[in-house]
Amino acid sequence: MNAVVKPRSARLLGSRWLVIAVPYLWLLVFFAIPLAIAFKISFSQAAIAMPPYTPIVNWVDGHPSLDIHLKNYLYLVNDSLYVNAYLSSIKIAVISTILCLLIGYPMAYAIARMPAATRNIALMLVILPSWTSFLIRIYAWIGILKNNGLLNNFLLWTGLIDQPLAIMHTPVAVYIGIVYAYLPFMVLPLYANLVKLDLRLLEAASDLGAKPWKAFLKVTLPLSKSGIIAGSMLVMIPVVGEFVIPEMLGGPDTLMIGRILWQEFFNNRDWPVASAVSIVMLLLLIIPIMIFHRAQSREMEGRLA
Amino acid sequence: MSQNAKASRFSLILLALGFLFLYLPILILIVYSFNESKLVTVWAGFSTKWYAELFKDQQMIDAAVVSLKLAFATACAAVVLGTMAAMVMTRFRSFRGKTLFSALITAPLVMPEVITGLSMLLLFVSFADWFGIFEQRGVATMWVAHVTFTMAFVTVIISSRLSELDRSLEEAAMDLGANRLKVFFVITLPIIAPALLSGWLMAFTLSLDDLVISSFTSGPSSTTLPMKIFSSVRMGVSPKINALASLMIMLVSLAALVAWWSMWRSEKRRQRDMQLALQQN
Numbered sequence: 001m002n003a004v005v006k007p008r009s010a011r012l013l014g015s016r017w018l019v020i021a022v023p024y025l026w027l028l029v030f031f032a033i034p035l036a037i038a039f040k041i042s043f044s045q046a047a048i049a050m051p052p053y054t055p056i057v058n059w060v061d062g063h064p065s066l067d068i069h070l071k072n073y074l075y076l077v078n079d080s081l082y083v084n085a086y087l088s089s090i091k092i093a094v095i096s097t098i099l100c101l102l103i104g105y106p107m108a109y110a111i112a113r114m115p116a117a118t119r120n121i122a123l124m125l126v127i128l129p130s131w132t133s134f135l136i137r138i139y140a141w142i143g144i145l146k147n148n149g150l151l152n153n154f155l156l157w158t159g160l161i162d163q164p165l166a167i168m169h170t171p172v173a174v175y176i177g178i179v180y181a182y183l184p185f186m187v188l189p190l191y192a193n194l195v196k197l198d199l200r201l202l203e204a205a206s207d208l209g210a211k212p213w214k215a216f217l218k219v220t221l222p223l224s225k226s227g228i229i230a231g232s233m234l235v236m237i238p239v240v241g242e243f244v245i246p247e248m249l250g251g252p253d254t255l256m257i258g259r260i261l262w263q264e265f266f267n268n269r270d271w272p273v274a275s276a277v278s279i280v281m282l283l284l285l286i287i288p289i290m291i292f293h294r295a296q297s298r299e300m301e302g303r304l305a
Numbered sequence: 306m307s308q309n310a311k312a313s314r315f316s317l318i319l320l321a322l323g324f325l326f327l328y329l330p331i332l333i334l335i336v337y338s339f340n341e342s343k344l345v346t347v348w349a350g351f352s353t354k355w356y357a358e359l360f361k362d363q364q365m366i367d368a369a370v371v372s373l374k375l376a377f378a379t380a381c382a383a384v385v386l387g388t389m390a391a392m393v394m395t396r397f398r399s400f401r402g403k404t405l406f407s408a409l410i411t412a413p414l415v416m417p418e419v420i421t422g423l424s425m426l427l428l429f430v431s432f433a434d435w436f437g438i439f440e441q442r443g444v445a446t447m448w449v450a451h452v453t454f455t456m457a458f459v460t461v462i463i464s465s466r467l468s469e470l471d472r473s474l475e476e477a478a479m480d481l482g483a484n485r486l487k488v489f490f491v492i493t494l495p496i497i498a499p500a501l502l503s504g505w506l507m508a509f510t511l512s513l514d515d516l517v518i519s520s521f522t523s524g525p526s527s528t529t530l531p532m533k534i535f536s537s538v539r540m541g542v543s544p545k546i547n548a549l550a551s552l553m554i555m556l557v558s559l560a561a562l563v564a565w566w567s568m569w570r571s572e573k574r575r576q577r578d579m580q581l582a583l584q585q586n
Contacts, residue, residue: 241417
């Protein structure tokens with residue numbers, strides 16, 4: 001790696017910096033700065049203009065004057081709609097993450113224990129649905145969960161129920177949709193972790209008299225902690241801001257903050273409030289994002305001494 | 306041992322149930338795209354009329370063309386930027402600002418789409434205000450937004466391949482006097498080519514699929530396929546959407562199958578070459 005620094009590589013130093021600078025600048029300009037702009041606009045006021053908000057800095061007689069409003073944040077705190085939407089988004093995200101973990105862990109475990117040849121096919125089968133349209137996979141559930149949908153028709157036919165179940169437009173439908181859409185994001189990091197597990201540890205546990213179930217709890221589960229963290233964060237963080245699933249499967253009373261933000265922006269055209277909503281969401285998610293970042297960068301830079 | 310066998314049978318049953326959960330809705334969707342009836346839930350005989358209806362819907366076709374072009378351009382740019390970022394993550398000794406760099410790579414992976422979409426739009430509006438660029442929002446602004454959020458996924462795919470790569474080949478080439486740029490293009494790039502392909506496909510499908518970020522960053526004149534699907538689903542369920550969905554699923558499955566097959570073949574070839582090399586020693 002540390003090749004001797006020849007005169008020629010001094011010239012190549014330029015190309016090294018170019019390789020860093022191009023993606024770095026792209027991400028700074030198109031990912032970091034936009035968040036800073038959203039932060040700035042969250043302190044302005046909605047106005048009937050284009051763009052529809054008041055400027056933060058006004059130039060009066062060549063002097064800048066700041067025009068900062070905390071109104072949007074006060075609005076979020078005082079209106080119970082927003083507080084409830086944040087709380088219910090977090091609740092939905094946490095419960096769906098646990099459900100994904102309960103379903104995804106056995107799947108990842110089974111795949112990791114398969115012979116190598118079938119393992120790749122099983123893995124492909126997990127990834128494949130996430131490569132087909134997300135919107136369409138959620139749409140598929142409408143036909144299944146509707147009052148006169150396939151699930152109700154089937155249950156009525158078997159005689160298990162004599163009234164159709166109202167699942168569509170309820171939180172249950174939202175949970176089904178979220179678990180369905182995000183399950184692959186849970187299975188993949190768990191699999192990547194479980195497949196690396198040293199099986200001799202389990203043999204050792206078994207030799208020392210541990211039952212398989214106990215060996216699982218004492219050996220496998222603790223060792224897969226980083227996979228559990230990565231998978232849970234990959235599910236939980238985006239679900240907090242989820243818009244499509246509550247919009248398509250939830251009812252009008254399914255409160256989720258992504259939906260509120262969408263309405264503030266597209267229906268009310270209140271860009272400053274929408275910005276404040278997104279900044280508060282970001283602040284709530286900053287610790288989970290940092291946990292995910294630590295797990296992920298350890299994974300990516302793993303072999304770089 | 307029998308207990309272990311029981312445990313593994315138990316987990317296999319759960320796996321099968323998991324696959325059933327993942328695939329049953331998709332299968333139902335495809336089956337009902339061939340339904341004669343307009344009602345999505347009542348079977349009234351086999352018909353391909355919804356496919357015919359679909360191809361008569363000019364708006365839908367226009368939206369599909371916009372989406373495919375956008376996804377193609379997004380995937381190409383995301384692979385270039387993602388490869389550079391992956392090289393920085395896995396090959397470059399740390400430099401000032403590397404912590405921020407890796408945070409900028411991982412954050413888009415989990416960032417809620419509504420936040421990315423809104424802040425991107427605010428950037429474009431500010432740019433129009435400050436520099437007079439991006440005044441017309443449309444395919445170009447969507448392309449910038451899509452490249453930004455897909456390149457993070459591409460970076461992860463390519464850096465995982467780069468970090469498990471045997472470095473001795475690169476070092477050998479360097480010892481023989483090849484410069485870093487040449488080593489990259491002659492040695493590294495061909496080895497990571499399958500990862501580039503899967504990164505490209507990943508970016509392509511993510512872009513093709515995106516609704517939220519596109520809705521924020523598009524202009525009045527450019528509608529993508531997901532935006533069109535979303536607005537027609539809001540009007541009500543239609544078998545035409547089932548037909549479209551089935552076409553997309555078949556296309557993606559085919560692409561995935563080809564990608565998987567080519568990766569499997571190159572992996573096989575690599576293993577065989579390695580074995581041959583070992584035998585010759």
